[in-house]
Amino acid sequence: MPQPRYTTVPKYNSRVLVRGDVGYEVCRCNNPTADTPDRFPSEIHVVETPTDVATALKRATELGTTVGIRSSGHIMNLGNLIQDGILIDTVNLNRHINYDPVTREIAFGPSCRVEELAAKLKEVNRFFPHGHAPTVGSGGFLLAGGQGWFVRGWGATNQQWILKMEIVVPDGRTVIASRTENQDLFWAARGSGLGFFGVVTRFWGRTIPASKMWERILKFEVNSDNYETLMTWSIERGRDTPKYGTDLNLTIDYPQKYDPAYTTDDVPPGAKLHLTLNLLCYTDTLREARTLLSAYDNMPENVREWLIQFHPVQSRTFEEVFNRKRGFLGNSGKERWQINSIMNDPAVPLPRLLQAIKPAHLELPTRTTSVFMCHCDIVPDEEDAVLSLPQDLYISTVTGWTDPKLEPAIYQNMRDHYRRAFPVAVGQYITELDVNNDDANTKVFSDTALAKFLKIRAKWDPKELFPNYKKFVQAHDKINRLQNKPSL
Incomplete structure (x- = not known):
């Protein structure tokens, strides 16, 4: 059956869908990736109220099975699809916004x-x-x-x-x-x-x-020879930029990714990667915006020689950014996606970090694969929330393809690249922890936060209706074994 085009406002003929029902497979596959695994929940509950949710949980208990939750399907490994479990699709759950x-x-x-x-x-x-x-x-x-x-x-x-x-x-x-x-x-x-x-x-x-959003865009040609130079300059300028009110993003991709003249997954012969800095800030005036983003003003010659495009600071709207983002995952219903990521260890020197992540940034297997990196500068407070790993830089590669014949080999390339980057990582963003394969999985919490989380989980969910936490434990145990392995 062809993959239906992803929609955020689906219509189903029932609040409870079972395999064989009209709408079951459409609902199961309503994700931004066409790469839906062959896992089939026994029932899908399209809930609208907390009472509907309680009914779904009761049903899971009656069936002796477990539960997965979906809010939009953007977690590409689709851990919410549990074989013979209950999928709770929240697409219509309190789907309204109130402002007081x-x-x-x-x-x-x-x-x-x-x-x-x-x-x-x-x-x-x-x-x-x-x-x-x-x-x-x-x-x-x-x-x-x-x-x-x-x-x-x-x-x-x-x-x-x-x-x-x-x-x-x-x-x-x-x-x-x-x-x-x-x-x-x-x-x-x-x-x-x-x-x-x-x-x-x-x-x-x-x-x-509300204030006003502004953006400055710089685009460079990037290759194996100038990667360290461009990345070092970009990251250091980001670290020189005030944290409050700035949003600093870096992408690496082939410009042909968005060109409708190219229809295959192959990297076009002679194609050259582009590194783009989308530098945004949120402040009242253009003068303030230029000041906030001024760290990028002084560009040394060994950086400037690779500059392709330069857009000065200009006003931007959220709608304009959203329109740009819409094309990132395509809209044909055929695109298939895998996301691998790490969050760097802030104590690791930048040259060592770049050496470790370079293959994941330059060895892109398909025309539609992209690198995305942003400055997060999140300092965790483990006393306040389970969010417990420092997030200095979020570093990811989004592998894209349309031809199912590339599977399963297509998955392994980036898994291996990110697995080799474990020594420079403090962990990974939790949405990229892969329930289908553990190779590139690393920690998502600190060890102490995980221990506390497991105690609280056991209190609230003693029957283990929600099983995905087990993947966290598996990844943590693996990394701890690797870290404790004696050197030969």
């Missing part, structure tokens, strides 16, 4: 998309650091931590911006979790991603007055 002008808080459901939040915030002239990709759902984004807009100074979205959550816990109760109520649940939810042991049905977040 008295408290200046925004409340929304887990499948409210980034672009929907942005539209509401624009309407009320407020700011909340939602994600960068327009079709990402709030549930997956926030439970993973939330590398939101201007994260460098304002912190991960679930660190500084989320005030409370409404959660249906495994026994079917609906509870509120915050810093003053069910504190352990609130602690465990913020950063545990698909390993969380409950279903968040609503978030409440604080907002601040």
Whole structure:
């Protein structure tokens, strides 16, 4: 059966879909990647209320099976698809956004998309650091931590911006979790991603007055000879840039990625990689924006000689960025994606880091594969949330292809590159932990945060309705064995 085109507003003929039903396979495959694994839940519950969620959890208990949750499907390894389990699709769960002008808080459901939040915030002239990709759902984004807009100074979205959550816990109760109520649940939810042991049905977040967004763009030709020079300059200039109100992003890809004249997965003969810096800031005036992004003004000759395009600081809207992002994952329904990532160990010198990640950045196996890196500068507070690894740089490669015949070999290239980068990594972003293969999986929490998380999980989910946490444990144990292995 051909892959249906991904939609954020699907229509199904029933709230409970079973295999063989009209709509079951469309729902199961409604993900941005056409690479849907052959795992088939016994039932898919398209929930709309906390009561519906409780019914789905009860049904899983009756069947003696486990549960996976989907808010938008952007976690490409699709750990929410559990063979013979229950998939809870939250696409219609509290799919509305409310703004309280008295408290200046925004409340929304887990499948409210980034672009929907942005539209509401624009309407009320407020700011909340939602994600960068327009079709990402709030549930997956926030439970993973939330590398939101201007994260460098304002912190991960679930660190500084989320005030409370409404959660249906495994026994079917609906509870509120915050810093003053069910504190352990609130602690465990913020950063545990698909390993969380409950279903968040609503978030409440604080907002601040809206300002203006600005962007500066620099594009270079990058190759094996100049990689270290360009990357060193780019990263060091980022570290010289004020953290508060800036959003610094780097991509490496083939310009033919977006060219409709190219239709195969092959890298065109003679194609040259481009390194692009998308440098954004959030402030009231052009003068302030130029100051915030001025670290990139002084470009040495050995960097300037590779410059292809230069766009000075100019006004930008969230809608414009979203339109650019829409093409990143394609829209034909045929694109297949794998994401591998690490977060660097801040103590590792930059030359050593670049040496380790260079193959993952330059040896791209297909025309549509891209590198993405951003400055996060997230400092964790393990007392406050399970989000516990420092996030200096988020470093990833998104492998893309359309031809299923490339599988399974296509997966292994980047797995190997990122596995070899373990020595320079503190861990990885939790959304990229692969439930299908452990080769490139590394830590997603500190050891102490994981130990605390497991105790809280055992309290709230003693029957283990939510099994994905086991992959965290497996990866942690593997890395600890590697780190403790005596040198020969």
